[in-house]
Amino acid sequence: xxxxxxxxFGFSVAGLLAGAVNYAYYILFGAIIASIVFSxxxxxxxxxxxxxxxxxxxxxxxxxxxMPIRSRLPMLRLGGIGLDLSPIVAIIALSIAxxxxxxxxxxxxxxxxx
Numbered sequence: 001x002x003x004x005x006x007x008x009f010g011f012s013v014a015g016l017l018a019g020a021v022n023y024a025y026y027i028l029f030g031a032i033i034a035s036i037v038f039s040x041x042x043x044x045x046x047x048x049x050x051x052x053x054x055x056x057x058x059x060x061x062x063x064x065x066x067m068p069i070r071s072r073l074p075m076l077r078l079g080g081i082g083l084d085l086s087p088i089v090a091i092i093a094l095s096i097a098x099x100x101x102x103x104x105x106x107x108x109x110x111x112x113x114x
Contacts (some may be wrong), residue, residue, distance in 0.1 A: 014110035018102055025098040028065065032087050032094075035062040039084075065090050 035058050038046075046052050069086040076083040 012110075013113040014105050017105050017109060021098060021101045021105070025094055028061070028094055029091060031058055031061040032065070032090055034058045035066070036087050062090075065094075 038055055038058060042051070042055065046055050066086045069089050070084065073086055073089060076085055
């Protein structure tokens with residue numbers, strides 16, 4: 001579908017792209033938060049079949065993001081407790097990427113497409 005056809009129906013290409021970037025950010029942000037909560041609630045694998053499905057889905061989304069960070073960033077040892085900092089780094093990186101993409105859309109795509 002061309003940009004002119006979208007504009008006839010009241011849509012803006014830049015607005016749709018910005019919306020997609022925001023939705024992707026919030027979905028990934030929520031998945032990372034859910035991964036943190038699951039790691040606290042279920043240190044092992046959950047015994048409930050529904051929770052296993054949710055756990056596997058959240059891990060399938062977050063592992064490609066968190067595993068490269070975990071391989072480069074060691075776990076912070078506080079006595080007998082290990083603190084995984086990879087979700088914090090991932091959320092900060094996602095926030096920076098979202099902001100950069102929104103600036104690119106606003107500065108370069110919006111003037112071209114209207």
